[in-house]
Amino acid sequence: MPHPEFVATMNLSDGQRQALLDRADAAKPGPSGAASPRAGLPFRAKDLRIVVTQPGGGVSRFLVHARHLGSQSITVLHGGFLYPGSRVQIAIPRKDGGCEDVPGRIAWAEPAEGRLHFVGIDLDAPIDVREFIRFSQVRRTDPAAEQLPTLSGCVLHVDDLKLERDLLKFHLRQTRIDLLGAESHAQAVAAVRAHPVEVVLCDFHLADGTGDALIGALRAAGFTGPIALLTAETDSAQVARARNAGADRVIAKPYEHGQLLDALADLLQAAQRRAPKAA
Numbered sequence: 001m002p003h004p005e006f007v008a009t010m011n012l013s014d015g016q017r018q019a020l021l022d023r024a025d026a027a028k029p030g031p032s033g034a035a036s037p038r039a040g041l042p043f044r045a046k047d048l049r050i051v052v053t054q055p056g057g058g059v060s061r062f063l064v065h066a067r068h069l070g071s072q073s074i075t076v077l078h079g080g081f082l083y084p085g086s087r088v089q090i091a092i093p094r095k096d097g098g099c100e101d102v103p104g105r106i107a108w109a110e111p112a113e114g115r116l117h118f119v120g121i122d123l124d125a126p127i128d129v130r131e132f133i134r135f136s137q138v139r140r141t142d143p144a145a146e147q148l149p150t151l152s153g154c155v156l157h158v159d160d161l162k163l164e165r166d167l168l169k170f171h172l173r174q175t176r177i178d179l180l181g182a183e184s185h186a187q188a189v190a191a192v193r194a195h196p197v198e199v200v201l202c203d204f205h206l207a208d209g210t211g212d213a214l215i216g217a218l219r220a221a222g223f224t225g226p227i228a229l230l231t232a233e234t235d236s237a238q239v240a241r242a243r244n245a246g247a248d249r250v251i252a253k254p255y256e257h258g259q260l261l262d263a264l265a266d267l268l269q270a271a272q273r274r275a276p277k278a279a
Helices: 014-027 143-147 162-171 185-194 211-220 236-245 257-274
Strands: 048-053 059-069 073-078 087-093 099-111 117-123 152-158 176-182 199-202 227-231 249-252
Touching: 014 059, 014 073, 059 087, 073 087, 073 099, 152 185, 152 257, 162 176, 176 185, 185 199, 185 211, 199 211, 199 257, 211 227, 211 236, 236 249, 249 257
Parallel strands: 152 176, 152 199, 199 227, 227 249
Antiparallel strands: 048 059, 048 087, 059 073, 073 117, 087 099, 099 117
16 A cells, blocks of 8 residues: 555565575675664565654655564664654564554664665564564575574363374474373363463364364364364365364365464464463
8 A cells, every 4th residue: 555655765576575684694784783684574665654853853764675584683774864863653564464553762773775875773662573584484594594483382282193293293302382282172172271271272083073173172172263274175165164163273185384384373372362460
C-alpha cells in the first residue's frame, strides 16, 4: 500500500537491492557497536516507514529497506545520511502480515554505495524476533541462526509410532521445549491433565482411534491450548474433520526443520495469548 507522505529516497529495483545487500554482507559487517549488523539476523523487508525527529527539531518521513534485525536493534538502508542520536519511530512488518511501530534512536550511519547509507537503530525496548522472522528464512548453516531465540514450552506429541516420536525429538533437540510423548487417546488425555501442556501435536491415524476423535476428547477434558495435526494425511475430508473437531493447524509430513520450528513458534505464542491472565 503506498504511503505518499513518506519519501522514497532510493530508486532501486528488488534485484538491485538484494545484490547490494549481498555485496555488503559478503564484504564486512557494520561498525562495532550496539547496533552492528552482527547483532541481528538477515531481514530484507522493503519500504519500511520511518519517522525521524531531527536534532534541530524538524520531522522527516522516509521509506527505508531493512538489512538485519535483532532483539534490540535494526539495520536499514537509506538514501542519505541520518544523524546519530536522532529519535525515530519505525514500522517493522510482522510475519503475520501486520506491522509494529517501534521507537528507537539512531546509533550510527556509514556509507554503503554512492549516496546510500546503512543506518543502525537501537530500539527502546527488546522485541521478540520470532514475531518478525521465520526460522525457515535462516539457513541452519548461517552463523546468525545461533541468534534465533530458543523455543521453550511444554508440548505433547501423540503418535503410536515410536519412530515418529523419536524423529520429532531429534528435530527439537536444540530447543528448550519439554517434549512429552503419548501413543494413545488415554495417555494423551492423562498427560494434559497431569502436565502444564501448552501445545498438542497429534497424528490422524492412531491405534485406538482417529485424530479428530482425540481432539474432541482433549477439548472435552478441558484443554484449551492450540492443537496441530502433524500428519501425512492428504484426504481433505479427514483434515476438515480434524479442523471441525478443534484443530488449529495442519502440519504436513514430511516437514522441513525450519517449517516445523516456525509452526511451533506460532503455536506457542498462540498458547501464551490464550493462557489465563494472572489476577
